[in-house]
Amino acid sequence: xxxxxxxxxxxxxxxxxxxxxxxxxxxxxxxxxxxxxxxxxxxxxxxxxxxxxxxxxxxxxxxxxxxxxxxxxxxxxxxxxxxxxxxxxxxxxxxxxxxxxxxxxxxxxxxxxxxxxxxxxxxxxxxxxxxxxxxxxxxxxxxxxxxxxxxxxxxxxxxxxxxxxxxxxxxxxxxxxxxxxxxxxxxxxxxxxxxxxxxxxxxxxxxxxxxxxxxxxxxxxxxxxxxxxxxxxxxxxxxxxxxxxxxxxxxxxxxxxxxxxxxxxxxxxxxxxxxxxxxxxxxxxxxxxxxxxxxxxxxxxxxxxxxxxxxxxxxxxxxxxxxxxxxxxxxxxxxxxxxxxxxxxxxxxxxxxxxxxxxxxxxxxxxxxxxxxxxxxxxxxxxxxxxxxxxxxxxxxxxxxxxxxxxxxxxxxxxxxxxxxxxxxxxxxxxxxxxxxxxxxxxxxxxxxxxxxxxxx
Amino acid sequence: xxxxxxxxxxxxxxxxxxxxxxxxxxxxxxxxxxxxxxxxxxxxxxxxxxxxxxxxxxxxxxxxxxxxxxxxxxxxxxxxxxxxxxxxxxxxxxxxxxxxxxxxxxxxxxxxxxxxxxxxxxxxxxxxxxxxxxxxxxxxxxxxxxxxxxxxxxxxxxxxxxxxxxxxxxxxxxxxxxxxxxxxxxxxxxxxxxxxxxxxxxxxxxxxxxxxxxxxxxxxxxxxxxxxxxxxxxxxxxxxxxxxxxxxxxxxxxxxxxxxxxxxxxxxxxxxxxxxxxxxxxxxxxxxxxxxxxxxxxx
Numbered sequence: 001x002x003x004x005x006x007x008x009x010x011x012x013x014x015x016x017x018x019x020x021x022x023x024x025x026x027x028x029x030x031x032x033x034x035x036x037x038x039x040x041x042x043x044x045x046x047x048x049x050x051x052x053x054x055x056x057x058x059x060x061x062x063x064x065x066x067x068x069x070x071x072x073x074x075x076x077x078x079x080x081x082x083x084x085x086x087x088x089x090x091x092x093x094x095x096x097x098x099x100x101x102x103x104x105x106x107x108x109x110x111x112x113x114x115x116x117x118x119x120x121x122x123x124x125x126x127x128x129x130x131x132x133x134x135x136x137x138x139x140x141x142x143x144x145x146x147x148x149x150x151x152x153x154x155x156x157x158x159x160x161x162x163x164x165x166x167x168x169x170x171x172x173x174x175x176x177x178x179x180x181x182x183x184x185x186x187x188x189x190x191x192x193x194x195x196x197x198x199x200x201x202x203x204x205x206x207x208x209x210x211x212x213x214x215x216x217x218x219x220x221x222x223x224x225x226x227x228x229x230x231x232x233x234x235x236x237x238x239x240x241x242x243x244x245x246x247x248x249x250x251x252x253x254x255x256x257x258x259x260x261x262x263x264x265x266x267x268x269x270x271x272x273x274x275x276x277x278x279x280x281x282x283x284x285x286x287x288x289x290x291x292x293x294x295x296x297x298x299x300x301x302x303x304x305x306x307x308x309x310x311x312x313x314x315x316x317x318x319x320x321x322x323x324x325x326x327x328x329x330x331x332x333x334x335x336x337x338x339x340x341x342x343x344x345x346x347x348x349x350x351x352x353x354x355x356x357x358x359x360x361x362x363x364x365x366x367x368x369x370x371x372x373x374x375x376x377x378x379x380x381x382x383x384x385x386x387x388x389x390x391x392x393x394x395x396x397x398x399x400x401x402x403x404x405x406x407x408x409x410x411x412x413x414x415x416x417x418x419x420x421x422x423x424x425x426x427x428x429x430x431x432x433x434x435x436x437x438x439x440x441x442x443x444x445x446x447x448x449x450x451x452x453x454x455x456x457x
Numbered sequence: 458x459x460x461x462x463x464x465x466x467x468x469x470x471x472x473x474x475x476x477x478x479x480x481x482x483x484x485x486x487x488x489x490x491x492x493x494x495x496x497x498x499x500x501x502x503x504x505x506x507x508x509x510x511x512x513x514x515x516x517x518x519x520x521x522x523x524x525x526x527x528x529x530x531x532x533x534x535x536x537x538x539x540x541x542x543x544x545x546x547x548x549x550x551x552x553x554x555x556x557x558x559x560x561x562x563x564x565x566x567x568x569x570x571x572x573x574x575x576x577x578x579x580x581x582x583x584x585x586x587x588x589x590x591x592x593x594x595x596x597x598x599x600x601x602x603x604x605x606x607x608x609x610x611x612x613x614x615x616x617x618x619x620x621x622x623x624x625x626x627x628x629x630x631x632x633x634x635x636x637x638x639x640x641x642x643x644x645x646x647x648x649x650x651x652x653x654x655x656x657x658x659x660x661x662x663x664x665x666x667x668x669x670x671x672x673x674x675x676x677x678x679x680x681x682x683x684x685x686x687x688x689x690x691x692x693x694x695x696x697x698x699x700x701x702x703x704x705x706x707x708x709x710x711x712x713x714x715x716x717x718x719x720x721x722x723x724x725x726x727x728x729x730x731x732x733x734x735x736x737x738x739x740x741x742x743x744x745x746x747x748x749x750x751x752x753x754x755x756x
Contacts, residue, residue, distance in 0.1 A: 117719040124509050142722060146510045228614060230700055287592040289703045290614025295591055421507075422721030433704025436616040455721070 069102045072359050074366060077119065078133035080180075080349060080383070081109025088382040096369050103362055105131075113231075123148045128354040130363045134177055136168035136347040137417025143352075149176045150353040150360055157371035157389065165347050165388040168417050177350025178367045179388035181380055184403050185239045185344040185414070188314060189307045190300065191326040193220065201330045203341075208333050212283040215306050224305035225284040226296035233431040234415075234424070236278075236309050239332040240271045242342035242412035253418040256452060263445040263452075271334075272434065272441040279435065289435055297321060312400050316384045319397075329399040331406045343406055346413035347388045420455035423448055495735075502729035507722040520729035530730060532705055533713040534737075536620060537689060540709065543624045544631075544688035549680055551628065552635025556643055557665070559636075568640065571633035579630070583697030586626045587613065590698075613699055616706035623707055627694055631687065635680045642676030643669060671752075678749040682742055689738050710734045 081089055086109060093105040108129075110118050116139070119132055123143060134140040134149070143149050152158070153175045161169065165179035194200075197218055202208040212222035226232045244267040245252050255261040278284060285291060285299060297314065299305040301321035308314065309332060318327055331343045351370060353363040369375060373392050380387055380394035386404075387394060396404070416424040426447050433439035469476075502520055504513040524530050559568050574582070589595040590612035597609040612622040646669060654664050670677075692711040695701060701708035701716070710730065718727035 120509055120719070142507050142509045148509070228699075228702070230702060287611035287614050289616075290590070290592045290611040292587070292591075295593075422723070425716055425720035429702065429704055429708075432702045433616075436703045436706065438616055438704050438706070451721075 072103045072362055074103060074105045074131060074359060074363060075129035076105050076107045076131045076366070077109070077122075077129035078107070078131075078349070078351075079110055079112045079115035080133060081107065088379060092370070092375055092378060095375065096366060099369065100362070100365070103366075105366065126356075128356065130354050130357040130359055131366055132352055132354070133349045134352045135417075136177070136179065136350050137413065138420060139417070140176060140350065140352070141171050142421070144171050144174075144176050148355055150355040150357070150364070152176060152178065152353065152364065152367070155364060155371075156368055160371070160389045160391055162388055162390060164345075164411065164413065168347050168413060169350055177352040178371055179347040179350055180370060180376075181348040181383055181385035182388040183311050183313065183346055183348045183385055183414075184400070184407065184411075185235055185309065185311050186329045186331050186403055186406075187239075187307050188300070188310055188318065188327055188329050188399065190303065191328045193303065193306045194328075201328070202333050204333050204338070205336045209281075209283075212278070212281070212307075216282055220303075221285045221299065221305040222283040223278070223285075223307045223309065224291075224296040224299040225279075225288040225309075226291045226293045227288040227432055227435055228291055228295075229293040230428040230432065232293055232296070232310075233428055233435075235311070236275050236332070237268070237271050237431075238344045238415055239309055240274070240334040241267075241415055242344050242410065243332075243334045243340075244271055244336075246412040247340065247342045247410060250412075257456065263448045264442065266445075268445055268448075269441060272431075272444065274334075276434065276441070289432060301325070312384055312386070312397070312403070315397055315399050327399045329402050331403065340409040341406065342410040342412055343403065344414060345386075345403075345407055345411040346417055348385060420452060422455040423451045426451040498728055499732060501725055502732045504725040505723075506725045508718060508724040509722070513725070516725070520726045521733070523726065524729060524733060529705060529708070529713065533708045533710050536705075536707060537691075537709045537711075540620060540624060540627075540691065541685055541688040543621075544627050544691075545681060545685045547624070548628050548632050548635050548684045549677075552632045552680065553639050555632065555636040556639035557669075559640065560643055568637070571636055573633070574630045575634040577630070579693035580697055582630060583626070583694050586629075587698045590622055614703055616703050619699055619703060619707045623695055623698060626698065627688060627691065630694070631684065635684060638676050638680050639673060642673035646672045674749070674753040678746065678753065681749060682745050685745065686738060686742060689741070690734070 076089075076093075078089075086107065089107050089109075093107060096105060097103065115133070116135065119134070120143075122128060123146070128148060134143060140149065151174050155175070155178070157178060158166075158175055161175075161179060162182075165182065166175070169175050169177045169179050189201075193215075197214055199211050199214060200207075202211045215222040225236075249255070252261060252266070256263075279288070285296075285305060291299075294317075296305070296308060297317045298321065300308050300318055303322075303325070308318075312329070315327060315329070318325070331341045333341050335341050351367045353360060353367060357363050370379070371389065376387065376389065376392040377394045380392065384397040384400060385394075386396065386400065427444075430439060430444040430447055434441060434444050501513065503515060503517060505516050505519075506513045555571060558564075559571075591597075592609075592611050592614070594612075596612065600606065600608045610618055613619050650668055650672075651664060654668055659667075690711055691709055692715070695707055695709050695712055696715070699707045701712040711734075714727045714730050714734070717723045717730065
């Protein structure tokens, strides 16, 4: 009798567990639904691909009787899909599939803000995609140290990299990624309003302040600033530093690593003070700390604000919002002591391959395919970005094209690409604190120095 | 069954076998997916590890010693406590008041309405509230419409206000949950007791004070402990709405842990902070449970 009761209870217990497991919480339900929908869509696409493949296969079989290679699926993970709406990547993958009919590339994407965390976790959990994006410069070094990234030094495209691109793709003398695109930070402006107010593109810092003053006088906001989005806070110092620091001291970062200089005793002090002065003069929108990136783009598109210090990627967002406005772009003229204006320009992304991939050869072929000028041009035209490699001539957005000539004077990459990890995060939070009046510029630079020391110990 | 611990009651001893049997599946899942990963990550708090490298460097108690002098940790702790105390207090006062207001069957549609926010995804909800809090958003818009232009604020951009703005969002999301737990307890009170009291001429407040309140004590315990634990480990709402900013004005322990781990690649240190947080929450929960269950009575 006892055993019977026991059995009944075991069965009951299992039934209850199964029932409990089958009733996910409401939030979970929503998520699973979403996942299923995307999966179905993917499957449909795969089905059409398979159909195409079958058709091609029959043709191939009739022509050459060589045996078909085993079908391969390459996993490709990158944050770029979020900007491009994935259509361009699908187009590129379709072309690759024509070249290698037995290879299917499965593309997945993530938001820029969370990508780094997901890829780091996937790598350390031995769940690496075959091909994936890494951020240029120091951010990929720990991944290379851990042996996750394949050495791409002997790839055919290496010779075509621009010198600046090669620098941020190289670590310990080896190339770990293919630089897909180059971005530039500058002042995006509304040409119509400039014309209305009779303003010219400023060539000096004083001119820039005068232009801002004139716009303010007309009742419009000279510059839209979105300090609530932490990553936006750095763009003005990033645009200043190439001229203020690196034009005259190109090895500033190396000196930081050697402990010969500090942020506290560098032009950073003056840069930050000038940044704050722009705010005090009323050249930014009110409540910048409560305004996010999209709200700033809205201000520009409505014609409330006239200038925006941003990267070229913002041009795509502005064109979506206000296709009729004529947008232009010029370098931030932070040349207080005269001389040339250097531009903040940097490789946007590197394509890396998983060193332990089963299909490493094919992954390398896929990256080499991205390096072909045709694919590069498709990609860059859609992304409204600039080439990072020689011999590539995409259709440049008119606003972006205006930056080509100023860039000849000199460029320096986005600062964090040469910094040890952790410094940028401190800077982003501290710029907000400084604008909130909770921290002085001195304290901020001291914390950045501490973060540097902490990261390199 | 004579080897059972002496503190169990007779009835408890009789059903113990089945109790364990029923708990076993859940306990198994809980152990595999929660306890095991938590316990195995504890030793990492004694290492220096960047989260990617296969090598750990053992550093002993160094991470914990550093926490003591880490001003950003202390600020995050202060913010977290401030947040948790406000949420726990307000959510329970409002939740209980709502529960008392919707006890009749006629109020069923209203109850359902209050249960919607807890079901919404925090991400969607955080984005909607961020939008409303924008300087040109709905809240300032309404204030302006009502002629209260002086009251408009930079809700999420002002370091003195941002934390409170988040508290409001948190309460808006979770009060319905507290309400439903209180409501269940109120509805479970035998009607006769209330009736007998009102025949004896006991007033509304007295009835609440001496009958309802003592009898819903278990719900009170559950609600206080849940809302406190929930708000001490809040992450989603803050991460979506302010990412801990402006500056560090809304940095909670969880966002701090996240940033140390994933932005600064200091996983060992981040796990050490997480261990400290675990100890704090555990201690507070145990104290609360002990204190609150003592005053529970049975109807």
